[in-house]
Amino acid sequence: MMNFLGYLSLFSFIIIPVAIIWIIVNLVIKHKQKAPLITLLVGIVLLITGISLTYLPIGNTKLELDSTHINTDSDGLATLTGKASPNSTVEISSDNSPFDDYIKANKSGKFEEYFDLNGGRKKHVYSVSVLTKNNVNGPSKKVTITNATYKRVQKAKEESIEKENRESTSKSQKNKFGFEKSVKELARNTGKNFFNETLKVKFNDEDSEVTFYIPDDSTALSKEDKNKIATYLFNRTDKLAAISDVESPTTKFIQTYDYNTIARTTITGGIKVY
Numbered sequence: 001m002m003n004f005l006g007y008l009s010l011f012s013f014i015i016i017p018v019a020i021i022w023i024i025v026n027l028v029i030k031h032k033q034k035a036p037l038i039t040l041l042v043g044i045v046l047l048i049t050g051i052s053l054t055y056l057p058i059g060n061t062k063l064e065l066d067s068t069h070i071n072t073d074s075d076g077l078a079t080l081t082g083k084a085s086p087n088s089t090v091e092i093s094s095d096n097s098p099f100d101d102y103i104k105a106n107k108s109g110k111f112e113e114y115f116d117l118n119g120g121r122k123k124h125v126y127s128v129s130v131l132t133k134n135n136v137n138g139p140s141k142k143v144t145i146t147n148a149t150y151k152r153v154q155k156a157k158e159e160s161i162e163k164e165n166r167e168s169t170s171k172s173q174k175n176k177f178g179f180e181k182s183v184k185e186l187a188r189n190t191g192k193n194f195f196n197e198t199l200k201v202k203f204n205d206e207d208s209e210v211t212f213y214i215p216d217d218s219t220a221l222s223k224e225d226k227n228k229i230a231t232y233l234f235n236r237t238d239k240l241a242a243i244s245d246v247e248s249p250t251t252k253f254i255q256t257y258d259y260n261t262i263a264r265t266t267i268t269g270g271i272k273v274y
Helices: 002-009 012-029 034-055 150-194 216-220 223-244
Strands: 063-065 069-071 077-084 089-094 100-104 110-116 123-131 141-146 200-203 209-214 251-256 261-265 271-273
Touching: 012 034, 063 123, 063 141, 069 077, 077 089, 077 123, 077 141, 100 110, 150 200, 150 209, 150 223, 209 223, 216 251, 223 251, 223 261, 223 271
Parallel strands: 069 141, 209 251
Antiparallel strands: 063 077, 077 110, 089 100, 089 123, 123 141, 200 209, 251 261, 261 271
16 A cells, blocks of 8 residues: 555656646636646645655554663674564664664564674674664664673784784894804805905894905905905895895995905995995
């Protein structure tokens, strides 16, 4: 019946304009206005009926909730129970997430909905309403569910992050130690090959800078030999950093023991020889 009235009310969009035009024409030709006025009144009644059927709840909007504040159990489970019109449809939507569910009340009007909130936010707010006969939501009620597992889950997450950070730091320290050890071995081998003596190497605290120290008389070497030694040490240092999974020092120096600079890397990644 309501669907029929709803469709019938659509005719108001035809009847009202026709009635208005009819009234205007009758005013011009000075005919009686009874029939067009009745037509206009019918159109207005149909329009009001259509609006009522579309936007206003019709039928029993009874809704009772057993509790509007619910706590989950230790597993994050909660149950919402209540009573509505017998066999009616109850809509439950979340104010915090896209959750939207429809459940059917039984012949006694009782309904229940189960929630699994383990690991979610601390509080969840839901809107509960009954769909009326014309599929319009009746008055809604708010229910708040407090997640009892929130603190435990958050603590577990924090502990997990702390553990990952510790493991990451430990790994980084091991990688750093391995890299420095490899570069020192590189310096020793290079010293034996080029100078018949072990070279020393020094890192700054952040490992962003490394300096290789070679004999003082290396200042007499040709620029070609200096460039050869620098290219070998710097490139090998970069490869060792990649193998050790650490950042290669951005600045690399070669100096004599009395601090005369022999070569260094440039901002653009090249090598400058002195």
